[in-house]
Amino acid sequence: MGGAEERRLPEPSFDALVAGLATQALLGMGALKPPPGHEVRVDLDHAKFTIELLRILRERTKGNLSAEEESALDELLHDLRMRYVAALSSASPKA
Secondary structure (H helix, E strand, C coil): CCCCCCCCCCCCCHHHHHHHHHHHHHHHCCCCCCCCCCCCCCCHHHHHHHHHHHHHHHHHHCCCCCHHHHHHHHHHHHHHHHHHHHHHHHHCCCC
């Protein structure tokens, strides 16, 4: 399995899963620059879907996370929801 340059992927973990989903939500809101050669494509429906996946993940893992993991997930969800509301209101036509 080789290429001139091998990528090292992070160790699979709960944090990596949450970070991957958060990245997808941020990309959907246009809050992150896409990789070179790709254009910014705002997809608020996808962002909302991904935030909901994180909410479900929080509910389904309640009681099984460390205090740090639970706190970080709660803070992340709050931040993503606030960003989503801001993105939604800036995308709405002004009356």
